[in-house]
Amino acid sequence: MNDITSTFTENHDDLEPQLESAVWAVLSEPLPTDAIARVKSNALALEDKPNPEILPSLHNKFWSRRSWMQVSSLATCVALVLVATTMLQSSSSAFAQAIEKLKNAGAYRYKELLYVETEAEPIESEVLVAVDGRSRVSMLGDVSIHDSNGQVRLTIDETAKSAQIHEPYGDEPADSAIEFNWLDHLKSYGENPDKSLGTMNFDGRACVGYEVNPTGSVTYAVWVDPKTSDLVQVEMKGMPKGSGITKLVMKDFEFNLSLDSNLFSLDVPAGYESTTAEKLPELLPFEESLVEALKGFTELSGGNFPRSITDWSEWATLMVENEMPKEQSMILSARLGTLLPHLTSMSHDDYDYTGAGKAVGMKRSIVFWYRNPKKQLRAVYSDFKVATIADADLPKK
């Protein structure tokens, strides 16, 4: 740094006196030498850590839960990972009775806990479901009302007293409806879990557990109170590689409730300022979505590929920092969100993202490969070209 006293005048000669005083006040603050020593010590500790991770506490300063969930919501992250259906093989009476209760659940509520690697505490939301299938999700001061097809129709920011109306985009159930399909899947399948998980106590209740192994990498652990056949907790694990989501837990179920229909109203609450949301962009097939997503990221990052295509924190940070227009960020998020159900349906051995540390313009190399349903190996290259490759062409681990 230049000497303050000698250069201050030339740099500040056209400042209004009080502004100049403010600058001087900042410059006059002493620098704590002990803090500098700590900075050096912490930085030196990085020497032997290739590709060091940002610590959760550090990460959180730049990446609030709210931001994370806003982007997650855009890309329908949590919803889409629940795409797998269940194939239960053996029977259990407690499990069967719990499922039978689900079939007659009426209106109900439960708590959903999203566990993310970078958060010490789970991100909690409350879900209310009406008899007609409408639902209301409350999370971090935001409320979203979904129609019976699972489409988000109204989002409410209770803090800002604002609401956003979302026009429906078709008659088909939305991908986001899958968020609730874990329950539908269990209800529709019936009586036969894959295996027993033994017993475990939940808030003083001795429960028996059953594992359900769907296709792809996702597994459900369903915990039932055998005395009452009540469903106590459902855990979903096995998210796509690198997603940062460790598990999703559904608990505190209350069934056959009498819920006020106003809770599910699609009308903007009185006194709230309302806007109409942009329509969701058209969704593309998997490979096209991946290529478009990677192109979008590298345009924002100066050519660098993302560290991950399933951990979206870096993506969202980049979108925020570049002040990406909402329309473009919606498209990019939609491309990103399209990837998850496909990745979820694949075995972890059948795909890999290898773009971390690579950049556009560097030597051409594979940034992503996967085995498609025809068992062909397909690769996306750093120049965004896609090709069928042989096993021998796969990147070395």
Add this chain to the structure above:
Amino acid sequence: MAEEYPPDWPTIVERHAERIFRIAYRILGSVHDAEDVAQLVFIEAKRVQEAGPIQSWSGLFARLATTRAIALLRRRRQSVEMDDTHSVSHLDPHHHLVGAELAAWLRNAAAQLPEQQAAVFSLSHFEQLDRNEVAAILTISVEAVSTALYKARGRLQEQLKSFNGVQ
């Protein structure tokens, strides 16, 4: 050009740590936050280093420290209520700001500037860099630096006038 013989990590840390911390501290006014930003900057720089040779460690560190500190300052202002001891908004408009209050006011006001203006202002006034140096660090033109600095000063001086009740 990239350095032919890049320095080892301890040398890099020794050479740049104080400046990184200082840039962040001037912008944020919090030792704890400045330490966090400095660590984040070193982590990011290490990743950049692993991806390819660094053209200028000094420029990279100054750019990362400035932009990351400003980003944190802006987010903090948007999402967290500022501590009353650091806020001047509750003061009587005719209150005469002094010392720490002025510094707190400036940081709060800088957080409301567009990011580039805030970065240019911080590097110009807190780091005492000339326009060519600021342009090189932020990889923008000297003209863009001049424009951003002019606008930043104008906005800040308007805010001061408004605060002082001088219309």
